Amino acid sequence: MDVVDGSGHPEPVDLARTRMATRAARLGRPPHRPDQPFNEPITMASVYAAGGELEYGRYANPTWSAFEEALGGLEGGRCLAYPSGLSAVATLLDLVGHGEVVVAPKHAYLGSLTQLGDLELRGRLKVRLVDVTDTAAVVAACEDAALVWMESPTNPAMEVADLPAIAAAAHDAGARLVVDNTFATPVLQRPLELGADIVLHSVTKYIGGHSDLLMGAVVVADEQLWTVLKQRRDSFGNVPGTLEAWLALRGLRTLPLRVERAQASAQELVRRLAERDDVVEVRYPGFGGMLALVLDSGPRADLVQHSTRLWVYATSLGGLESTLERRRRWRSEPETIPEGLLRLSVGVEDVDDLWDDLVQALDSARL
Structure with missing residues (x-):
């Protein structure tokens, strides 16, 4: 029997006690009341009548708030949305004091490395690059x-870090730990539960999932840190578009389904690719829809990315469509990334169709 509140309506389910797929489907929705919409509407407003909590369009928007409630609930913290992943990156790096040290992976999202390199070049901070698979070296680098x-x-090396050990070392040094969870998503990894202080997302990728928006997000567990970040977002106007927030929330609804499908297909593709003698190496972390394959040369990898018919040659990832790209085509990609490495983002197409297309591309690129 439903528990009924004083209004005669059943009390809502405590979504914090439900599982991931249920939370993704239900968080951030208006109360279910007669004639109320199922989804949070797009609120196009730059100013609100005074006397309430919203005040002005740079401070809050009901559509942002619905998205932030949903993603924060999935990650286990409080969320703030930003106009892009890189704007969120810049916000977090702004927390670092002048001349202080940032430890970062030598293989990481190129936009993050570019920002770090620029700030170091200008003397704003010091960067210490590490191999995230060498936990002892990362722990040592955390000092000061x-x-x-x-x-x-x-990204794109597909290396896995020991996040609990690194979190402990960071905290022992008095440092905060930021984890970019764009590849894994909260469906597969919840960094706050592993000791991280801040979780970062390029919402453009898996969270949005449809290759139709630019947005970023930060999730934190500490209320004081959330307040600091919120005040800075208010001051700098680093806010997302309302339509983008609405699209991101719509995409988040199917995140568990898309990740489950992409992961199953990726694992099957990895199994089949490992049997080909013309693939030097297959890199797969064991979970998720991202993988990399290494061919014997850059020219051959170029031929493959230009020969696929179903896989789309594109630099983004995490969408419904499967994409691939030779990462060393970007001059600023670290030299330790092999010339022949192709990063693959597996979408939701039939795995046999994806395989057939890869096979014909690999075969046509035999030199």
Whole structure:
């Protein structure tokens, strides 16, 4: 029997006690009342009548708030949305004091490394790059650091870090740990539960999932840190578009389904690719829809990415569509990334169709 509140309506389910797929489907929705919409509407407003909590369009928006409630609930913290992943990156790096040390992966999202390199070049901070698979080296590098920046898996090398051990080392040094969780998503990894202080997302990727928006997000567990970040967002106007927030929330609804499908297909593709003698190496962290395969040369990898018919040659990832890209085509990609490495983002297409297309591309690129 339903428990009924004083209004005669059943009391809502405590979504914090439900599982991931249920929370993704239900968090951030208006109360279910007669004639109320199922979804949070797009609120197009730059100003609100005074006397309430909203006040002005730079401070809050009901559509942002619905998205932030949903993603925060999935990650286990409080969320703030930003106009892009890189704007969120810049916000977090702004927490670092002048001349302080940031520990970061030598293989990571190129935009993050570019920002770190620019800030170091200008004398704003010091960067200490590490191999995230060498936990002892990462722990040693944390000494005197102010911020430890991790990706796991790393982009595009697919390396996995020991996040609990690194979190402990960061905290022993008095540093905060940021984990970019774009590849794993909260469906597969919840960094706050592993000791991280801050979780970062390029919402453009898996969270949005449809290749139709630019947005970023930060999730924290500490209320004081959330307040600091919120005040800075208010001051700098680093806010997302309302339509983008609405699209991101719509995409988040199917995140568990998409991740489950992409992961199953990725694991099957990894199994089949490992049997080909023309693939030098297959890199897969063991979970998720991202993988990399290494061919014997850059030219051959170029031929493959230009020969696929179903896989889309594109630099983004995490969408419904499967994409691939030779990462060393970008001059600023670290030299330790093999010339022949192709990063693959597995979408929701039939795995046999994806395999057939990869096979014909690999076969056509035999030199």
